Amino acid sequence: MALTQTDIARVKALGFLRNRGTELFSGRIVPAGGVFTVEELAAAAELAARFGNGKVAPTTRMTLEIVGIPYEQIDQAIAFGEALGLRFGGTGAKVRPVTACKGTTCVFGSYDTQALGREIHQRYYLGWDKVALPHKFKIAVGGCPNSCIKPSLNDFGIEGRRTPEGVRYQIYVGGTWGRHTRVGDPLPRLVEQEEILPLLEKTLLWFRENAFQRERLGAAIDRLGTAALLSALEGDGLPARREAILAAPLKQRP
Known part of the structure; x- marks a missing residue:
C-alpha cells in the first residue's frame, strides 16, 4: 500500500517509526524503571516473531524496538502486546521513557x-x-x-x-x-x-x-x-x- 504522511504520523504518535526505504516500522516497547521481566521479554520475542522480522533492537532510552512490522499489522501488534502486558510508545512532544x-x-x-x-x-x-x-x-x-x-x-x-x-x-x-x-x-x-x-x-x-x-x-x-x-x-x-x-x-x- 502507498503510505501517506498522515499514515506515518498516526503510527509515529503510537510509538512506531518507519524503517528507512521501506513501508515497515519499528515499534518501541517501553519498560517501567528500565527493567523488563522474563515474561515481558518472552512476549517481546513472540511479538517480533509474529509481526516483525524476528529482530529486537534495544534503544538508548532502554526501550525495545520490534523491527520490520508492516503498516497494516500495527494495530494488531498493539492489541497483541497489550494482551501480554506490553505497551508501545516513547515518541512525540511529551514525557519520554524514563x-x-x-x-x-x-x-x-x-x-x-x-x-x-x-x-x-x-x-x-x-x-x-x-x-x-x-x-x-x-x-x-x-x-x-x-x-x-x-x-x-x-x-x-x-x-x-x-x-x-x-x-x-x-x-x-x-x-x-x-x-x-x-x-x-x-x-x-x-x-x-x-x-x-x-x-x-x-x-x-x-x-x-x-x-x-x-x-x-x-x-x-x-x-x-x-x-x-x-x-x-x-x-x-x-x-x-x-x-x-x-x-x-x-x-x-x-
Missing part, C-alpha cells in the same frame, strides 16, 4: 534507582501521557557520580550522592545531547528524596508554561535565564496553578 541505571544492584549505587524510575514512569510517563508539551522531555535516574546514565544530559536528571548525613540528590535541569549539546544546570543545593518528585513536577509545569512550541527546556532556560526557573522551583506558585497551566494552549513563537 531511564534508570542499575544503581539498585550496582556496588556504586547509593539508592534504589529502578524503584524511583518505576514511580516516575507511573506518575509522569503514564500519568502525563495525554499532556502535550512544547517538546520532548527526557528524565534520567542515576545512582552515583559515575554518571553512567548521563543525568546531566537529560531535561531532568537525578544523581545520588553519599554524604555524611546520608544519601542526597543532585538535580540537573535543561540538559540535551545530540546535534545541540547542553549540559544541564545543577540545582544549587543537594535535595532530599522527598523533594525529587515535587521538583520534577514544577519543572514540567514551568516548561509547559514558558517554552515555545518545539523549544527544548534547555533552550527556554537560556532564553529566560536560569534564575527564573530556580525561583519558580523554590516557590509554590506553579503547583497552585497546575490545572490552568495544563489547560492553556502551548506558546507560539512571536
Whole structure:
C-alpha cells in the first residue's frame, strides 16, 4: 500500500517509526524503571516473531524496538502486546521513557534507582501521557557520580550522592545531547528524596508554561535565564496553578 504522511504520523504518535526505504516500522516497547521481566521479554520475542522480522533492537532510552512490522499489522501488534502486558510508545512532544541505571544492584549505587524510575514512569510517563508539551522531555535516574546514565544530559536528571548525613540528590535541569549539546544546570543545593518528585513536577509545569512550541527546556532556560526557573522551583506558585497551566494552549513563537 502507498503510505501517506498522515499514515506515518498516526503510527509515529503510537510509538512506531518507519524503517528507512521501506513501508515497515519499528515499534518501541517501553519498560517501567528500565527493567523488563522474563515474561515481558518472552512476549517481546513472540511479538517480533509474529509481526516483525524476528529482530529486537534495544534503544538508548532502554526501550525495545520490534523491527520490520508492516503498516497494516500495527494495530494488531498493539492489541497483541497489550494482551501480554506490553505497551508501545516513547515518541512525540511529551514525557519520554524514563531511564534508570542499575544503581539498585550496582556496588556504586547509593539508592534504589529502578524503584524511583518505576514511580516516575507511573506518575509522569503514564500519568502525563495525554499532556502535550512544547517538546520532548527526557528524565534520567542515576545512582552515583559515575554518571553512567548521563543525568546531566537529560531535561531532568537525578544523581545520588553519599554524604555524611546520608544519601542526597543532585538535580540537573535543561540538559540535551545530540546535534545541540547542553549540559544541564545543577540545582544549587543537594535535595532530599522527598523533594525529587515535587521538583520534577514544577519543572514540567514551568516548561509547559514558558517554552515555545518545539523549544527544548534547555533552550527556554537560556532564553529566560536560569534564575527564573530556580525561583519558580523554590516557590509554590506553579503547583497552585497546575490545572490552568495544563489547560492553556502551548506558546507560539512571536
